Amino acid sequence: MTTDSTASSQPRATSVTEQTLASRQGSLLRVVDLVLHFRTTRGVLQAVDGVSFTMEKRGAVAVLGESGCGKTSLARAVLRLLPRNVHTYKGEVWVNGTEVMKMSDEWFRQNVRWVKASMVSQAAMNALNPVLKVGFQVAEPLLIHHGMSKRDAMKRAEEVFRIVGVPVDFLNRYAFELSGGMRQRAILAMALITSPPLIVLDEPTSALDMLTQANIFNALKDIKNQLEVGYILITHDISTSSDLADEVIIMYAGQIVEHSFADTGYRSPLHPYAQGLMASVPTLREDKKLEFIPGQPPSLIHPPTGCRFAARCPKRFDRCDREPPMFTVGPRGELVKCWLYAR
Amino acid sequence: MPNEILLTVRDLHTWYELKKWGFFHAGYVRAVDGVSFDLRQGEALTVVGESGSGKTTLIKTILGLAPVTKGEIVFAGRRLNGDPRAFAWLHSRVGFVQQDPYGALPPFMTVRRILLEPMIINKVGTEREREDRVREVLEEVRLVPVADFLGKFPHMLSGGQQQRLVIARAMVLRPSLIVADEPVSMLDASVRVEILELMRRIQKAHNLGVIYITHDLSTVRYFSERVFIMYAAKVVEKADVREIVHNTLHPYAKALLAAIPDPDPENARRYRDVPPGEPPSLVRPPDGCRFHPRCPAKIPGLCEREVPPEFEPSRDHFVSCWLYRGGA
Numbered sequence: 001m002t003t004d005s006t007a008s009s010q011p012r013a014t015s016v017t018e019q020t021l022a023s024r025q026g027s028l029l030r031v032v033d034l035v036l037h038f039r040t041t042r043g044v045l046q047a048v049d050g051v052s053f054t055m056e057k058r059g060a061v062a063v064l065g066e067s068g069c070g071k072t073s074l075a076r077a078v079l080r081l082l083p084r085n086v087h088t089y090k091g092e093v094w095v096n097g098t099e100v101m102k103m104s105d106e107w108f109r110q111n112v113r114w115v116k117a118s119m120v121s122q123a124a125m126n127a128l129n130p131v132l133k134v135g136f137q138v139a140e141p142l143l144i145h146h147g148m149s150k151r152d153a154m155k156r157a158e159e160v161f162r163i164v165g166v167p168v169d170f171l172n173r174y175a176f177e178l179s180g181g182m183r184q185r186a187i188l189a190m191a192l193i194t195s196p197p198l199i200v201l202d203e204p205t206s207a208l209d210m211l212t213q214a215n216i217f218n219a220l221k222d223i224k225n226q227l228e229v230g231y232i233l234i235t236h237d238i239s240t241s242s243d244l245a246d247e248v249i250i251m252y253a254g255q256i257v258e259h260s261f262a263d264t265g266y267r268s269p270l271h272p273y274a275q276g277l278m279a280s281v282p283t284l285r286e287d288k289k290l291e292f293i294p295g296q297p298p299s300l301i302h303p304p305t306g307c308r309f310a311a312r313c314p315k316r317f318d319r320c321d322r323e324p325p326m327f328t329v330g331p332r333g334e335l336v337k338c339w340l341y342a343r
Numbered sequence: 344m345p346n347e348i349l350l351t352v353r354d355l356h357t358w359y360e361l362k363k364w365g366f367f368h369a370g371y372v373r374a375v376d377g378v379s380f381d382l383r384q385g386e387a388l389t390v391v392g393e394s395g396s397g398k399t400t401l402i403k404t405i406l407g408l409a410p411v412t413k414g415e416i417v418f419a420g421r422r423l424n425g426d427p428r429a430f431a432w433l434h435s436r437v438g439f440v441q442q443d444p445y446g447a448l449p450p451f452m453t454v455r456r457i458l459l460e461p462m463i464i465n466k467v468g469t470e471r472e473r474e475d476r477v478r479e480v481l482e483e484v485r486l487v488p489v490a491d492f493l494g495k496f497p498h499m500l501s502g503g504q505q506q507r508l509v510i511a512r513a514m515v516l517r518p519s520l521i522v523a524d525e526p527v528s529m530l531d532a533s534v535r536v537e538i539l540e541l542m543r544r545i546q547k548a549h550n551l552g553v554i555y556i557t558h559d560l561s562t563v564r565y566f567s568e569r570v571f572i573m574y575a576a577k578v579v580e581k582a583d584v585r586e587i588v589h590n591t592l593h594p595y596a597k598a599l600l601a602a603i604p605d606p607d608p609e610n611a612r613r614y615r616d617v618p619p620g621e622p623p624s625l626v627r628p629p630d631g632c633r634f635h636p637r638c639p640a641k642i643p644g645l646c647e648r649e650v651p652p653e654f655e656p657s658r659d660h661f662v663s664c665w666l667y668r669g670g671a
Contacts, residue, residue, distance in 0.1 A: 242604055283605040
């Protein structure tokens with residue numbers, strides 16, 4: 001067994017073709033100018049500020065960024081899982097070709113959430129109800145969304161337990177009887193049970209051990225190869241995200257600064273922030289001089305008028321302070337929000 | 344001049360007693376089960392393991408925060424073993440860097456007060472000297488300009504600054520040993536490197552002994568030379584970090600390394616080789632080698648019966664695995 005074992009590797013089925021990210025329609029998800037601002041005691045916090053991206057069916061997009069960059073808020077905005085202190089929430093979200101922003105909350109709950117898109121939230125393994133059996137909790141979305149009988153739903157729960165690799169007799173156990181990894185798998189089973197075309201994974205493994213994490217990512221890959229499902233993987237763990245992603249979105253201070261295919265995103269990112277972020281990732285196998293980005297992200301209450309990264313950017317010039325950059329198409333069809341690439 | 348031995352740990356066992364209904368003896372959790380090592384002055388050592396492998400209990404025992412069931416701990420020539428009189432003496436010579444900086448800092452104290460506190464408790468220096476020392480350590484951890492930070496409360500600092508403050512507090516009494524429990528796991532990637540470099544610089548500058556505990560093997564090489572890998576309360580492999588990465592011997596260590604990704608787009612196109620199952624219960628650990636139920640290279644008739652001793656197949660590379668009974 002070597003560190004780069006490829007014994008069980010198999011070609012990945014993916015419909016993502018090397019087209020430019022700017023021109024495609026987004027058969028699974030299209031987000032246009034999404035804005036999510038929160039009211040706080042100190043002013044309006046621009047957690048997600050004008051975010052646009054597209055995603056194809058069976059794609060896997062990693063949304064990377066540091067804490068406070070708005071990546072979790074983006075996921076919540078897409079699934080409309082909003083807290084009470086929302087100030088502004090607008091933009092367009094197209095799921096499978098349907099605009100969902102115009103829907104009423106109830107219609108959205110009935111026809112989109114857990115039908116078109118489900119979510120595995122952060123530290124989800126602690127989200128299981130301690131007094132209900134795991135199997136019932138996993139089957140519950142079917143009872144609610146598909147009006148299935150409890151018996152059929154439990155049967156389906158058995159199937160998804162097999163897919164995620166949990167022994168079927170665990171259906172009748174309570175959450176405390178399962179290890180952390182098993183609970184995380186159960187939550188994943190819950191997200192899969194209605195077979196939605198899109199699953200949002202928000203830090204799905206950050207609370208788990210390395211071996212368990214590798215196991216869960218193997219299961220996610222399996223699911224992707226077997227079923228019609230696309231992932232949005234939200235994480236700050238860049239190394240682990242490369243296990244799943246075929247596209248990379250880098251967020252900084254509430255905005256997307258780069259959206260590229262995995263080859264560019266991990267090997268030769270374009271945006272100076274993305275470059276700094278990738279250079280700060282420690283690697284196990286190669287000797288690399290690690291770098292860090294001096295300074296701190298700007299306040300999202302009064303963000304800078306120009307480029308939001310300008311204050312920390314090693315390649316800044318006059319224009320960066322004055323005008324916010326627009327998306328430019330990079331050499332391989334990437335989208336990058338930086339004046340360096342403006343033509 | 345070779346550095347002298349700062350800390351000696353011999354055959355250390357830490358077992359927590361389990362009780363049924365609060366008083367019936369119901370067995371032990373063997374959190375640390377026979378660990379031995381020496382740490383020299385100026386040497387950095389990393390203990391890597393998954394949760395439940397006993398790495399935190401190991402340092403808790405060294406710090407006197409968990410009972411010694413069996414074995415010996417000698418620090419700077421003094422035998423500790425839970426001696427209550429040695430407790431204060433030890434804590435004025437050992438700095439502790441916690442995992443969660445915000446949780447480790449009292450929210451109602453200013454930076455100045457947080458750094459004065461250890462000196463007040465240990466009755467170190469005059470008031471004047473204490474104030475000078477506070478400024479000195481803040482400069483050392485680069486919380487500058489110092490005057491801006493003295494009056495701040497922990498919540499006014501960013502995560503990276505909080506962790507610098509925790510390091511400053513660990514340094515304030517001029518310890519000879521620093522114990523750091525996952526010091527960067529709560530920090531963002533871009534700050535992580537800064538903190539690791541800071542700790543490395545301080546360690547070199549003061550010739551400190553450092554025990555660094557982590558689950559993240561990929562940060563280790565930026566910090567220390569020697570690595571211990573723990574599994575189910577025992578150290579299974581000890582070697583230099585480069586040796587561990589490029590010449591891994593123990594099957595568990597191999598699996599752990601294989602599970603750690605480097606940022607590479609190729610990763611998405613292959614599966615990782617992960618051994619089945621989960622770490623064993625530490626109440627009733629398996630007989631023989633504790634990894635044998637999950638081990639792909641198990642030797643039938645041997646691994647499930649006999650506990651593997653420590654072999655040294657190459658110089659300074661120790662492994663507790665029967666595969667190496669005849670050398671590498």
